[in-house]
Amino acid sequence: MAALASLGESAPAAEAKGPRSMQAGRRRRLNLFRYLVFTVFGLFFILPLLAMVRFSLEGSTLGTWSVAAWKQIASYPGPPPLLSAVEITLELAIISSGVVLVLLVPTMIWIRLRVRWISRAFEFLCLLPLTIPAIVLVVGLAPIYNKIRHYQLSALQLFWAYVILALPYAYRALSAGLTAIDVETLSEAARSLGASWLTVIVRVIAPNMRQAILNALVLTSALVLGEFTIAYLLLYNNMQVNLYYISRTTPNAGVLFAASSAALIFAFGLLLVLSYAGRRRRRGQG
Amino acid sequence: MAVASTTETGAPPVRAGRRLRVPAWIGTVPFLGYIGVFLLLPTGIVLYKAFQSSSGGFTLSGLTALGSSAVRGYFIGSFKLCVISSVIGAVLGAILAYAVASGNPDGAVRRLYLAASGVLAQFGGVTLAFAFLATVGPTSGLLLHLSWFYDFPQGIALIYVYFQIPLMVLVFMPAIDGLKVQWREACESLGGSAWQYWRHVGGPLLAPAFLGATLLLFANALSAFATIEAWENQIAYTVPQQISTALSSEVGLNNANEASVLAVGMVIMVVVVMTGYVLLQRRASRWLH
Numbered sequence: 001m002a003a004l005a006s007l008g009e010s011a012p013a014a015e016a017k018g019p020r021s022m023q024a025g026r027r028r029r030l031n032l033f034r035y036l037v038f039t040v041f042g043l044f045f046i047l048p049l050l051a052m053v054r055f056s057l058e059g060s061t062l063g064t065w066s067v068a069a070w071k072q073i074a075s076y077p078g079p080p081p082l083l084s085a086v087e088i089t090l091e092l093a094i095i096s097s098g099v100v101l102v103l104l105v106p107t108m109i110w111i112r113l114r115v116r117w118i119s120r121a122f123e124f125l126c127l128l129p130l131t132i133p134a135i136v137l138v139v140g141l142a143p144i145y146n147k148i149r150h151y152q153l154s155a156l157q158l159f160w161a162y163v164i165l166a167l168p169y170a171y172r173a174l175s176a177g178l179t180a181i182d183v184e185t186l187s188e189a190a191r192s193l194g195a196s197w198l199t200v201i202v203r204v205i206a207p208n209m210r211q212a213i214l215n216a217l218v219l220t221s222a223l224v225l226g227e228f229t230i231a232y233l234l235l236y237n238n239m240q241v242n243l244y245y246i247s248r249t250t251p252n253a254g255v256l257f258a259a260s261s262a263a264l265i266f267a268f269g270l271l272l273v274l275s276y277a278g279r280r281r282r283r284g285q286g
Numbered sequence: 287m288a289v290a291s292t293t294e295t296g297a298p299p300v301r302a303g304r305r306l307r308v309p310a311w312i313g314t315v316p317f318l319g320y321i322g323v324f325l326l327l328p329t330g331i332v333l334y335k336a337f338q339s340s341s342g343g344f345t346l347s348g349l350t351a352l353g354s355s356a357v358r359g360y361f362i363g364s365f366k367l368c369v370i371s372s373v374i375g376a377v378l379g380a381i382l383a384y385a386v387a388s389g390n391p392d393g394a395v396r397r398l399y400l401a402a403s404g405v406l407a408q409f410g411g412v413t414l415a416f417a418f419l420a421t422v423g424p425t426s427g428l429l430l431h432l433s434w435f436y437d438f439p440q441g442i443a444l445i446y447v448y449f450q451i452p453l454m455v456l457v458f459m460p461a462i463d464g465l466k467v468q469w470r471e472a473c474e475s476l477g478g479s480a481w482q483y484w485r486h487v488g489g490p491l492l493a494p495a496f497l498g499a500t501l502l503l504f505a506n507a508l509s510a511f512a513t514i515e516a517w518e519n520q521i522a523y524t525v526p527q528q529i530s531t532a533l534s535s536e537v538g539l540n541n542a543n544e545a546s547v548l549a550v551g552m553v554i555m556v557v558v559v560m561t562g563y564v565l566l567q568r569r570a571s572r573w574l575h
Binding site for chain 2: 229260
């Protein structure tokens with residue numbers, strides 16, 4: 001509804017205050033073009049999702065409706081059982097985002113305050129995973145994970161690799177938050193009042209970049225929820241790998257589409273919530 | 287407020303008298319250690335294995351294997367898929383980005399499309415292949431039955447475009463936002479038409495950013511694996527698929543390090559493409575920022 005309402009932010013009002021003022025005729029044609037584009041692209045993006053949801057709600061005979069497939073998510077026996085894979089994936093998302101934050105936030109603040117000369121190299125390292133595709137990383141990770149498996153078999157061990165995959169995205173989010181605040185003044189003020197460096201980082205600067213931390217958290221979680229390559233090739237079983245095996249081994253398309261829809265809706269909701277939370281904060285400050 | 291609360295520690299003014307001085311960079315050691323073990327070490331292992339002969343010595347024979355016709359086939363397959371999906375994704379994404387950017391900068395449409403782009407650009411996993419199977423699968427499609435759904439590269443390119451367009455929107459939007467209204471006004475006040483504006487002002491200004499974004503999309507398609515693996519399992523068309531096959535059947539003597547060699551080939555491709563991207567971005571930022 002909100003989306004439809006703002007589509008109508010047409011001619012006079014937008015023209016008066018809008019930065020892109022132009023002749024009325026051209027504005028009308030532009031709006032026509034915009035409606036057309038939004039409709040076509042909207043359909044392209046929505047239809048596959050709707051089709052998947054519709055498929056998951058298919059009854060035993062064609063054209064009927066039923067929630068049987070959705071109920072089966074919880075009880076799907078596998079092998080391996082679907083619910084345990086979902087559980088593992090959610091736990092991985094939590095662990096990975098926690099480790100990313102513990103690893104990045106103090107280090108980034110510390111570098112900004114005390115070791116400026118290292119920041120270029122640090123940025124390079126953080127963005128490096130962008131040029132090393134997951135499929136390449138996994139070739140090198142395989143021997144390392146063979147060692148890890150000697151001590152611990154659980155699929156939760158995947159978080160070591162997921163932290164690396166999430167690094168560039170988390171770094172960008174945190175870096176944007178860090179440049180937006182006056183780190184030097186805050187830390188000098190805290191230090192002159194007798195705060196230790198730990199207090200400066202944890203209780204003074206980190207709370208000031210709450211939004212950036214939230215962004216990094218959600219980006220990392222979204223990435224973990226959709227990860228397939230590394231888990232699949234290291235022979236671990238997460239949600240995506242499980243869906244893949246269901247698609248290969250059973251004729252039960254309903255539960256496949258139901259679980260896929262649920263995963264998509266969950267990730268979409270997560271990012272949408274973040275986007276709106278971010279806007280509220282900015283409005284409050286301005 | 288946070289500052290005030292720290293005074294409760296009431297630290298003595300000077301206590302760093304005779305303490306051992308630790309260099310400040312020590313604080314980055316945990317991070318560097320982690321990166322070293324889980325990013326630099328794996329990369330090193332890939333390089334090491336790619337240049338390792340079957341007897342353990344150094345060899346370039348792995349790299350000459352990159353020239354063999356079978357391996358070349360995978361690279362050509364990857365190249366075809368990446369070119370098709372990145373060019374289509376870039377053109378359509380640029381159109382969508384312009385439509386979004388020309389609206390209200392605080393509007394709900396823009397927010398919705400940017401948030402959705404953020405999700406959809408990331409969500410290229412196996413679920414995407416299933417979604418298209420449910421929509422246009424040759425027998426299961428609810429919308430229509432595409433007979434070429436399993437044909438390479440057009441069938442898989444259709445699915446790739448689904449995550450390439452959102453990525454293009456995210457990458458290209460800042461460039462469009464950087465177009466100054468004054469340039470358009472100057473063009474209009476001199477009697478220029480919309481076509482002339484795009485031909486002589488807007489187009490040339492956006493061209494480097496557009497080409498750079500296309501290269502980024504190319505790299506994105508190159509490293510995608512989950513979608514194509516879930517789409518069609520029988521034949522390996524692309525490099526990532528063949529790496530997967532080689533990795534899970536690393537027993538043959540003649541292809542002991544095939545996965546590593548292919549991986550090095552991929553990294554070279556990505557580095558070349560990303561270098562082009564960075565250079566074009568620098569060129570683009572001369573006018574737009």
